[in-house]
Amino acid sequence: MTPTTLRDAYRSISQLHENEKLAAWLQSKRAIVWLTPRRRRQILFFGALLGGTIALFRRQSQWRDHLSATSWLAPALALPILLALVYLLYLAAIHFSRLPAAVRRRPQIALHLVFWLIIALAWITPEEAGVWKTAIFLIAVSIPYLIWRCGYMLLSGQRGKAAGTAFRDHLFYIWPMWGGTNTPQGKGADYLTQCEAQSPAAYARSVLAGIKLLILARIWDLTKLLMGVLVFSNPKSPLAPSLGGYSLEIPRARTLLTNEIPASLLMTWLSLYLEFIWETLDIAEDSHFWIGLLRLFGFNVFRNTYKPLLAKSIVDFWNRYYYYFKELLVEFFFFPTYVRYFRAWPKLRMFAAVFAAAFLGNIYYHSLRASGIAAGELPKIWVSLGRPRAGYCFLLAVGIYISMLRQQKKRGTGAQSQAGAALPRRLIQIAGVWTFFSVIHIWNLKSPATLFDRVGFFLSLFGF
């Protein structure tokens, strides 16, 4: 087998979704023809109702320790209240121009205020309220999952694009039947509609692209399992017995952070880089699964993770690593800050927008996720705000700002080609990105180590 044959074979597998013969065969299948956009949306709508109900029962079970009364009645009460809330927000989106001026000017702030009021209600409702207290609590713990999706719906209303849409056009992404993280993968109605396959041919291509991502998700899952055994020597891995005990035995970075295992400087650096690769694979695996499912339903949206390890700048990496989280921060924090403040000072304007998104927005998003918010455990909320992740967000914001300034300087100086930039130069750029994200990940590792412990660990990497 020649290298050319191998390359062609690889291309035909990796470009499976662009295989014309396969797409033509698939588009003639009865299921593809029957699943029109309308029918697909109906399935997703009823799936959302079912998924939402199951999720509320699961949440009651997860938060059992915080609840004095649990009963099947609590999720049954919480579900219609949550649906009514989402429906009211839908009405606000489609009649956006009729909302009070203050809400029209700052709809996202108004939305977050409403949700914080519900959280406050969960705090002040007495234990004696029994099942009602549990129902309000379940609504409050569902908020971090729903708030950004509802935010996209309001944004659509603000841009005048929600008028004429039906409730089912929104509920399916606000409460996707397959769950997912708090980050809306596929954003909201505007973007999803723009990417929706309208013909059997386009749907067949979307399905193939979805299958490709689901296969990739399995591959990254297997790679992680192999890495767990061969690199990190994880004895609990299901692959451990079949790999004969062979392992590089690189310690996990979080164990080095707390000095559980002594390691040489070289081993510490190696551990950080490998941790970074592992995290990237982890994000890619999960998000390929969510995006793969969206594509199977005909929404041929961008991948969440697209070859981030080949990024040549910090901004480029951030764009490729977790696209929909970046988009969330850009649409809800970066862009509103950029268009409103410091217009006369371009550098300050960009600095403020980057910090609003990568630092403040990032911290706020993760604070909402913190356990204990709905339970009113104020010390936990305080800890979540001041936890080491703040250091990560700060360094990320600084890195992105510098990277953006560097890109801006490079741009617009003519069209001399850099496409053929020498391989060593590209490798140095990629290595720079890996090093930056491996190092700032120190402040993002799950560990009891404090912010300052992590600063000490960081300095130790340079021999201090």
Next chain:
Amino acid sequence: MSRQQHREELIKFLRSIQRRDSAIKEVDDSQSLVESGLIDSLAALQIVSYLEEAYKIDFGDNAIDPGDLRTVGTILDIIERVTTS
């Protein structure tokens, strides 16, 4: 100013912020500027600044979707929408 004149001005501006490795020669109105690699996502911010300065567009008041800056055609639509309103 006609749409064609706005277009010429816009292309002139886009050439000044193009990526070094992809010169803007011919660009279709529906071609995605970022996805086709003609500009990078950061350049979208410069398009915002350009539209603010050249057409006095207030993005804060008009709640414009950053996604609407993705093609020459959609940018021209914004200019038309705001200048005629």
